[in-house]
Amino acid sequence: MKFELPPLKYEAGDLAPQLSAETLEYHHGKHHLAYVNNLNNLLPGSPFEEATLETMIRKAEGGIFNNAAQVWNHTFYFASLSPTGKRTPSGTVAKAIDAEYGSFEGFREAFTKAATTLFGSGWAWLCMKPDGRLLITQESNAGNPIRSGLMPLMTCDVWEHAYYIDYRNRRPDYIKAFWELLDWKVIGERYDEALKK
Amino acid sequence: MKTKAILTFTIVLGLITVNNKIMAQNYNFPELPYAYNALEPYIDAQTMEIHYTKHHRAYFDNFVKAAGEAKIDNLTLEDIFSRISIYSPAIRNNGGGYYNHMLFWKVMGPNTGGQPEGDLLKAIDETFGSFDKFKADFETAAKTQFGSGWAWLAVDANGKLFVSQTPNQDNPLMDVAAKRGKPVLGLDVWEHAYYLKYQNRRPEYVANFWNVVNWKKVAELYKAAVK
Ligand SMILES: [Fe+2]
Ligand SMILES: [Fe+2]
Numbered sequence: 001m002k003f004e005l006p007p008l009k010y011e012a013g014d015l016a017p018q019l020s021a022e023t024l025e026y027h028h029g030k031h032h033l034a035y036v037n038n039l040n041n042l043l044p045g046s047p048f049e050e051a052t053l054e055t056m057i058r059k060a061e062g063g064i065f066n067n068a069a070q071v072w073n074h075t076f077y078f079a080s081l082s083p084t085g086k087r088t089p090s091g092t093v094a095k096a097i098d099a100e101y102g103s104f105e106g107f108r109e110a111f112t113k114a115a116t117t118l119f120g121s122g123w124a125w126l127c128m129k130p131d132g133r134l135l136i137t138q139e140s141n142a143g144n145p146i147r148s149g150l151m152p153l154m155t156c157d158v159w160e161h162a163y164y165i166d167y168r169n170r171r172p173d174y175i176k177a178f179w180e181l182l183d184w185k186v187i188g189e190r191y192d193e194a195l196k197k
Numbered sequence: 198m199k200t201k202a203i204l205t206f207t208i209v210l211g212l213i214t215v216n217n218k219i220m221a222q223n224y225n226f227p228e229l230p231y232a233y234n235a236l237e238p239y240i241d242a243q244t245m246e247i248h249y250t251k252h253h254r255a256y257f258d259n260f261v262k263a264a265g266e267a268k269i270d271n272l273t274l275e276d277i278f279s280r281i282s283i284y285s286p287a288i289r290n291n292g293g294g295y296y297n298h299m300l301f302w303k304v305m306g307p308n309t310g311g312q313p314e315g316d317l318l319k320a321i322d323e324t325f326g327s328f329d330k331f332k333a334d335f336e337t338a339a340k341t342q343f344g345s346g347w348a349w350l351a352v353d354a355n356g357k358l359f360v361s362q363t364p365n366q367d368n369p370l371m372d373v374a375a376k377r378g379k380p381v382l383g384l385d386v387w388e389h390a391y392y393l394k395y396q397n398r399r400p401e402y403v404a405n406f407w408n409v410v411n412w413k414k415v416a417e418l419y420k421a422a423v424k
Binding site: 026030031034066119120121122140141142159160161164165168169 | 247251252255286290343344345346364365366387388389392393396397
């Protein structure tokens, strides 16, 4: 299967000032694209030639795992950002957050901590466990919670390339900006979908 | 009550002072051996300044704090690294970050580049076949380290050179490293080391590194390591 770079559903400059057009152009147009191209180059002749990204995330190792997971992770990340989204959760996902973390504020703190303290390159995740409860995890490098049987609902890219142009070494400032761009309509839909599985 | 409180306060203050002295003796944050713009155009001044004053500084400060809390601040970095697996991630990550950047600044300099001479060149030729073959090996290690990390040239327990890569702020002195030895050359391939100038183009940053390697310094480290 040949993979393609999914287009952004907004213009590169639409997330400014929190994330600059330059950041989006590199992050989507160079990094995300490179993962797609690398994967397409690695697949011919491999056991994963006809596999889905999810299968590669579950079963592959090395370069195929890294690139497949990075394609999936970035698509998931970019799709959850929006210039005009809902900035707070509501409905079923809001109830689940309150039940697990006491309040949206409590959840924000816990997720921010996970994103801030992940050492090196990686991702912070909000997931649904098989029992339906929520869980925050950290994954290094290309890591994706699907591999350990969790259902991802939301993610924050904390590779330095996600924020270095705009925030330099100040990852906490980037995470603050991330909250201002996160669209809870998307996360709410993912939560409802995951409940059905 | 009041006297007791003041007395306790004084004792605590005294301990902090003594503690600081011990720390100051064991670990220091060395000056950058050249100006921020000294490695232009290969490494830009802004990157050097943020890298040294923010990233390296934070590793140093966090390491000193963690080592103090773990009461191991009387040990050398080499001692700590040799059994790093028993210590906390804070010690491993920040101790590594503190040491690795110190070495990194040391092995670069203005008006350098070229190639090594003498015993070091001989050892490189013997181990890798040629200086160019060594460069290719080292560049591969630097380019294929997925995520954050370092590429190394190091000397193993038999005095033999090897090239390796480590994730995050690990290094070959650590007991967790796949290949253990004494580093004589290190290249930081965290994105913060090159993003402002090279963005996603790590290979270009790696290729340009050869223009700023201080081989005289590397030869000194090699000489000390094979002793
Ligand atoms: Fe990214
Ligand atoms: Fe660095």
